[in-house]
Amino acid sequence: MFDRKLLLGGAFSAAFLIAGCASTPEQPRTVDAGWPDWYQVYDADEQYFYGFGEGHSSRLNMATQQARLAAQTELAQAVDARVQALAQEGAQQSLDDPQVRGVFESAQRSLVDTSLSDAQPDQVHRVRQDDGSVRVFIRMRMPRNEADRIGRSVIDEMDRQLGAR
Secondary structure, three states: OHHHHHHHHHHHHHHHHHHHHHOOOOOOOOHHHHOOOOOOOOOOOOOEEEEEEEEEEOOHHHHHHHHHHHHHHHHHHHHHHHHHHHHHHHOOOOOOOHHHHHHHHHHHHHHHHHHHHOOOEEEEEEEEOOOOOEEEEEEEEEEHHHHHHHHHHHHHHHHHHHHOO
């Protein structure tokens, strides 16, 4: 009888020990836990081009600056693609010519950079992380008709520069 009590007591102790070890540890927060619903949603929008950016830092202004720069870069890529498509359709010269390509890229870079420097975020979301740092999400947008205006300006500048040669 004594052996049976000892055996049952040992079995219960082992069960409690195993149950204690098997408990799941606290899971760290996933990266997307603080993502806003609008972040990186690329709907087919007929009115705007979008750029999304995320920044992470212990300082709010640094995280905001990182997110803004990333959003501007992504927006610039979308606008650049549109401007290039317009130039291929409407330019008097072929973009396959290296000289024409160089003039096009110079005019494109100048006009797109100038336009994007004035672009403002239309959505901003800040999340304080468990470690005290800040994660910032930014969405910037540019009207498609503004991109079309830039495209026409690039073509005009390209034609002007190449016509003067």
